[in-house]
Amino acid sequence: MAVSISAVVLLGIxxxxxxxxxxxxxxxxxxxxxxxxxxxxxxxxxxxxNAIGAVTGWISSI
Incomplete structure (x- = not known):
């Protein structure tokens, strides 16, 4: 849920x-x-x- 809210805010900006x-x-x-x-x-x-979740999971593991 936190990822989708962050994505909405980022894309809105x-x-x-x-x-x-x-x-x-x-x-x-x-x-x-x-x-x-x-x-x-x-x-x-x-x-x-699921694709967005995979990408954010990949980015957070860096």
């Missing part, structure tokens, strides 16, 4: 900076957020969650 910088416009950012929201309710969510 990245999106905010990209929108503020002008690299990404607001509408495409909202489309990506909507895509992620609906992707979380599909069968791909556990695979993505």
């Amino acid at each position: 990245v999106v905010f900076v990209l929108i503020r910088d002008g690299s990404v416009r607001l509408l495409p950012a909202l489309a990506c957020a909507g895509f992620g929201f609906f992707l979380a309710s599909t069968g791909a969510a556990p695979v993505i969650r």
